[in-house]
Amino acid sequence: MKVAIIGLGAIGCTLLPFLKKEIQPNNLRIIAGGERKKRLEKQGILINEEHYNLNVVSPETIVDPADLVIVAVKYNQLNQAIQDIKNQVGPKTIILSLMNGITSEEEIAEVYGKEKVIYGFTTINGIYKNGVATFSVGENKIKFGIDQPEDQQNKVQRVKELFDACQIPYEIPDNIIRELWLKFLLNVSGNSVAGVLRGKHKHFQKLDSANKARECIMREVIALSKAMGTGLVDEDLETMKPIYFNYEPEARGSMVQDILSKRPTENEMLCGTVVKLGKKYGVSTPATELLYYLIKAIDDETNGLLD
Ligand SMILES: NC(=O)C1=CN([C@@H]2O[C@H](COP(=O)(O)OP(=O)(O)OC[C@H]3O[C@@H](n4cnc5c(N)ncnc54)[C@H](OP(=O)(O)O)[C@@H]3O)[C@@H](O)[C@H]2O)C=CC1
Numbered sequence: 254m255k256v257a258i259i260g261l262g263a264i265g266c267t268l269l270p271f272l273k274k275e276i277q278p279n280n281l282r283i284i285a286g287g288e289r290k291k292r293l294e295k296q297g298i299l300i301n302e303e304h305y306n307l308n309v310v311s312p313e314t315i316v317d318p319a320d321l322v323i324v325a326v327k328y329n330q331l332n333q334a335i336q337d338i339k340n341q342v343g344p345k346t347i348i349l350s351l352m353n354g355i356t357s358e359e360e361i362a363e364v365y366g367k368e369k370v371i372y373g374f375t376t377i378n379g380i381y382k383n384g385v386a387t388f389s390v391g392e393n394k395i396k397f398g399i400d401q402p403e404d405q406q407n408k409v410q411r412v413k414e415l416f417d418a419c420q421i422p423y424e425i426p427d428n429i430i431r432e433l434w435l436k437f438l439l440n441v442s443g444n445s446v447a448g449v450l451r452g453k454h455k456h457f458q459k460l461d462s463a464n465k466a467r468e469c470i471m472r473e474v475i476a477l478s479k480a481m482g483t484g485l486v487d488e489d490l491e492t493m494k495p496i497y498f499n500y501e502p503e504a505r506g507s508m509v510q511d512i513l514s515k516r517p518t519e520n521e522m523l524c525g526t527v528v529k530l531g532k533k534y535g536v537s538t539p540a541t542e543l544l545y546y547l548i549k550a551i552d553d554e555t556n557g558l559l560d
Pocket residue numbers: 259260261262263264265284285286289325326327328330333334337351352353375376377378379380381506507519
């Protein structure tokens with residue numbers, strides 16, 4: 254299979270060592286242009302202390318389409334990434350987004366068609382800064398699937414075969430939309446509360462107060478999901494309570510990593526989406542709206558609005 258990855262950061266790097274074992278070097282493409290391409294070609298990337306050379310393909314290069322394109326960029330980078338994969342996408346290409354949130358698949362489908370996109374996300378926590386990535390798989394995995402009828406199942410089968418060959422941990426849930434929303438429930442509440450606290454996972458392992466804040470948000474996301482029919486139920490509040498015990502206490506979620514590195518957060522994709530959909534579906538989301546504005550103030554500060 255020819256596989257293209259756009260976004261070789263914390264999450265892209267959790268896949269590269271697995272894919273490298275099975276895929277011929279020229280069939281594993283890292284899509285990047287300009288300075289990013291030069292840097293990746295010159296420096297390669299260090300993942301879990303192992304150095305990898307990369308086959309970097311610029312967005313302008315015309316090549317045979319990839320069989321699978323994996324999208325693992327941050328929300329503010331998605332529009333550009335969608336443009337940059339254009340030469341990788343052909344009639345049979347499958348596009349898998351590992352981004353958090355519930356909107357990236359729709360945005361990709363708007364440009365390339367729903368039939369090319371499968372839903373997915375990862376439960377792995379990856380750490381990335383300046384060309385150095387670390388991660389531990391533990392119990393974590395990629396979950397993927399489709400909400401379409403039978404004739405689309407062969408897309409899922411093709412990704413399954415690739416992941417089996419590369420020994421990438423995965424699960425194909427019966428109801429991918431509910432699973433996507435469960436991850437959304439975790440990220441809207443956990444990433445954003447941790448963002449305000451600049452917290453580590455141990456904040457949720459040790460502090461009842463931090464979890465109570467998370468619960469205020471989760472109640473609203475569950476109410477929204479019920480209004481939209483996307484599968485969350487009240488009991489999910491309990492399911493989500495111990496979730497942070499799966500993660501390394503001293504590690505940080507992706508939003509805190511962004512805040513500490515003075516990068517834009519994914520606030521719009523997380524709290525922003527809940528507030529917007531709440532208005533559309535008549536669901537009240539005051540706690541999430543408060544959290545949205547707190548994170549927005551952090552983003553404003555990052556953007557120099559205090560200077
Ligand atoms: N980190 C985590 O633990 C988890 C993250 N996620 C989600 O995964 C997604 C990716 O997050 P994460 O991996 O943390 O983000 P990172 O910021 O670590 O990585 C994003 C990477 O994409 C690269 N990139 C951006 N735009 C382009 C482009 N046009 N062409 C080529 N490369 C590009 C960036 O390059 P450069 O550095 O040069 O800008 C960067 O290396 C997010 O939606 C996040 O919420 C999900 C689960 C856990």
